[in-house]
Amino acid sequence: MNEIFSSNRFFKLLKKEVTERAPMIIRIAGIFSLILAGSLLNVIFDGGPLSIASRNSYLLFATFITMVIAPFNLYKNYNHPKKGIDYVLLPASVTEKFLSMLTNTVIILPLITFFSVLLTDTILSTISPSMFPGYLVSSLWSTGKLFENVAEALIFQQGCILGNFLFKKNKIFKTMLSGAGLYVILALIIMLLFTVFFKEQLGDLNNMNMHISIGCNSLSDLGKLENTGGMGGLLKGLYYFVIIVFYVIFPAGFLTGTFYKMKTQQY
Amino acid sequence: MVTIENLNFNYSKHPVFKDISLNLEAGKIYGLLGQNGVGKTTLLKIMSGLLKLKSGNCKIMGYTPFERKPGFLQELFFIPEDFTGPDIVVNDFARLRGEFYPRYDANKFSRLMTDFDVNGNSKFTRLSFGQQKKAIIAFALSTNTKLILLDEPSNGLDIPSKSQLRKIISQASTDESCIVISTHQVRDLENLIDPIIILDRNAVLLNESIENISQKLCFSFSNTPVNDALYCEPTLGGYLVVDRNTTNEESKVNIEALFNAVLLNKQTIKQIFNS
Numbered sequence: 001m002n003e004i005f006s007s008n009r010f011f012k013l014l015k016k017e018v019t020e021r022a023p024m025i026i027r028i029a030g031i032f033s034l035i036l037a038g039s040l041l042n043v044i045f046d047g048g049p050l051s052i053a054s055r056n057s058y059l060l061f062a063t064f065i066t067m068v069i070a071p072f073n074l075y076k077n078y079n080h081p082k083k084g085i086d087y088v089l090l091p092a093s094v095t096e097k098f099l100s101m102l103t104n105t106v107i108i109l110p111l112i113t114f115f116s117v118l119l120t121d122t123i124l125s126t127i128s129p130s131m132f133p134g135y136l137v138s139s140l141w142s143t144g145k146l147f148e149n150v151a152e153a154l155i156f157q158q159g160c161i162l163g164n165f166l167f168k169k170n171k172i173f174k175t176m177l178s179g180a181g182l183y184v185i186l187a188l189i190i191m192l193l194f195t196v197f198f199k200e201q202l203g204d205l206n207n208m209n210m211h212i213s214i215g216c217n218s219l220s221d222l223g224k225l226e227n228t229g230g231m232g233g234l235l236k237g238l239y240y241f242v243i244i245v246f247y248v249i250f251p252a253g254f255l256t257g258t259f260y261k262m263k264t265q266q267y
Numbered sequence: 268m269v270t271i272e273n274l275n276f277n278y279s280k281h282p283v284f285k286d287i288s289l290n291l292e293a294g295k296i297y298g299l300l301g302q303n304g305v306g307k308t309t310l311l312k313i314m315s316g317l318l319k320l321k322s323g324n325c326k327i328m329g330y331t332p333f334e335r336k337p338g339f340l341q342e343l344f345f346i347p348e349d350f351t352g353p354d355i356v357v358n359d360f361a362r363l364r365g366e367f368y369p370r371y372d373a374n375k376f377s378r379l380m381t382d383f384d385v386n387g388n389s390k391f392t393r394l395s396f397g398q399q400k401k402a403i404i405a406f407a408l409s410t411n412t413k414l415i416l417l418d419e420p421s422n423g424l425d426i427p428s429k430s431q432l433r434k435i436i437s438q439a440s441t442d443e444s445c446i447v448i449s450t451h452q453v454r455d456l457e458n459l460i461d462p463i464i465i466l467d468r469n470a471v472l473l474n475e476s477i478e479n480i481s482q483k484l485c486f487s488f489s490n491t492p493v494n495d496a497l498y499c500e501p502t503l504g505g506y507l508v509v510d511r512n513t514t515n516e517e518s519k520v521n522i523e524a525l526f527n528a529v530l531l532n533k534q535t536i537k538q539i540f541n542s
Contacts (some may be wrong), residue, residue: 003336016363021357082349084531089315091341091367263335267317 003093010096014108018108025109028073029116032062034122043131052134059117059136059147061089066113067157081267094263101180105158105161106154126145155246158254165261172236186245190238193240198234268293268414268445269314273322275282277308283309285469286323293413294442299449300461300526305466307449308348311416314447315345329477341368344407348419350393350400357402360411362393370411379405382431396460415439417448420453429455444539453522463522465529472529475540477520483539484528485512486521498528499536511539 018025038060043050077083078101087097118137125132140146156179163175269291276284283306291297295405301307312318313325316332316339325332328534330339340447345461347417352360357380365371367528380387383401400423407415420436437459440446450456463480465473475483486495489506527535 001338006337009337012366016366019359019363020353024355082347083351083353084347085317086319086345086353088335089340089343089345090364091337093337094335124282171502229381265317267312 003074005093005095009092010099013090013096014103017104021104025112027156028069028109029113032066032113033116033120035062036117037124038129040124040128043242049131049133051072052136052139055121055132055136056139059114059121059140062117062148063110063114064156067106067110067153068159068160070103070109074104074109075101075161075164078262079168079265081168083266085267087267088265094259097237098259098262101161106157118119133214151247155251155254158251158258162254162261165258165265173218182250183191186242190242193238193241214234219233268328270324270326271314272324273311274320274325276306276313276318278320282349282469283488285484287469289464289472289474291445291447292412293445294440294459295446295462296436296440296446296465298453298456298522299447299466300451300453300463300522303451307466307467308418309343310466311418311447311449314414315343315416316340317345342410343416344410344414345416345498346400346407346418346420348405348422349524350403351396352394352399354390354392356388356390357394358387359384359403359406360419361387361406364406365410368410368412372409372411375411376405376409379408382435383453384427395426397428398450399423401428401432404435407498408435411444413444415444415446417446419450419452420448421450423453424455433459453526460522463476463520465526467530467533472533475534478517479540480520480525481512481517482515483512484520484525485510485514485516486524488519497532498524500527 036055039050078087090097092100121132121136125135158178159182160175163178164171166178167174185190269289271287271289274284274287274289276282287310299307299310303445306360306408309318313320314327314332315385316335317331319436324456327339328342330336332339332343339408361376362373365376366372376386380402383398383403383405385394385398394402400420402416404420407417412495417436421432422434436446436448448460450460453460460474461478463473464471473480485508487510488502489499490504492501492506493508493510496510500507507524509521509524512518
């Protein structure tokens with residue numbers, strides 16, 4: 001018997017998980033669709049049509065919120081000293097349970113919410129094109145930042161998944177607090193690098209009498225800096241440091257931590 | 268089937284087990300007895316892989332429980348004392364989980380649910396505590412796993428269900444399976460559990476079959492108190508006495524009296540059963 005991963009067992013587990021969690025998944029997707037449908041009333045009384053950009057933002061917001069609440073809703077009992085026993089003793093490996101949990105929280109619930117809101121929008125646009133001008137589905141890919149947003153939401157969600165397994169009570173609050181703490185620590189490390197280890201280069205920057213403006217959306221431009229003396233290399237280094245921490249170390253740490261907690265959780 | 272050697276376990280600074288050793292064999296229904304807080308539930312949780320032992324060795328069918336390998340989990344079913352089912356229909360619960368157990372018998376589950384008089388089309392959350400417990404016991408026995416661990420199974424059951432439980436557990440026992448029942452309600456499970464394990468803080472005081480117990484100890488009724496007996500308890504119209512069996516005549520074991528006799532005479536009992 002394969003004790004680590006069996007596709008047969010994994011799909012049985014996935015079927016069980018989806019079947020048992022279907023009411024909750026439908027409820028969450030339904031609530032976000034109903035909110036959009038409810039906005040029709042607001043539009044009728046207010047008079048103004050709901051722009052495609054604001055509907056697009058709502059779609060991304062609904063999907064993001066769903067991703068964040070998915071682990072807390074679907075797997076809140078995993079580390080519960082009593083209610084978690086049923087799942088942990090189910091004859092499947094930790095790898096299968098981990099992957100099935102990720103499939104449900106990362107793919108199934110967010111995708112169902114995404115398509116449910118999209119479908120509602122399409123229906124509303126068809127019924128009332130004056131109040132819901134344009135089809136959201138056609139403008140969805142034109143924003144260009146969809147994949148970047150999804151990637152960032154995924155990293156945030158990995159943190160939430162770990163928080164769900166780390167904390168037993170007030171999970172959401174403690175997870176958000178830990179997330180904020182993590183970012184403060186990261187900011188302090190960067191500050192420390194600048195004020196202690198790269199003090200000289202920072203001094204050079206003041207003497208160079210140049211003005212640098214870095215916006216949120218142009219952080220990636222730091223990677224393209226060339227021939228700006230010592231500062232260019234420093235900022236480039238900072239850029240790669242932040243990218244590696246945010247896009248590699250954080251998600252890898254969150255996933256490894258979650259797997260480890262699932263494997264070693266005691267009841 | 269279960270081999271525990273020099274098991275040590277503690278909850279932070281509170282020691283529970285110190286160098287406990289125990290062997291459990293297939294084909295038996297063990298009764299796990301002990302005072303509150305001696306670690307009966309903890310032992311069941313260690314055996315089912317819910318808790319990690321601090322040191323020592325625990326092997327069940329060749330598996331280390333805490334590794335929670337699927338091959339081990341599909342041969343084990345643990346029912347905690349205060350089981351509360353998820354918010355789904357009982358029959359769906361059984362159907363979806365039954366697929367993970369290679370010898371799960373859906374017909375047996377339906378039959379046991381009928382015997383217990385529980386409606387399988389109800390959601391767990393709509394059933395009373397006792398009904399939920401009966402449903403999970405029915406499912407546990409239908410999985411036909413080799414090791415079934417029951418923590419206080421008769422708690423919350425009504426009187427007819429208790430006798431039904433005795434009947435169903437005795438029917439479920441096979442030569443390949445081992446059932447361990449932790450209980451305070453020994454009268455509920457009398458005539459069912461054999462052998463008897465009595466746990467004490469940091470030690471196994473007794474792990475003997477009913478036959479051995481009745482060979483070594485004598486359970487009798489006396490009109491007057493017997494002062495030099497191992498245990499003497501006033502009862503209706505006389506005294507219940509537990510003493511060494513010197514006549515080689517076997518008597519019916521009274522588990523409650525046995526438990527009290529063992530607790531009062533730990534060293535003597537060890538000597539009697541080790542001789």
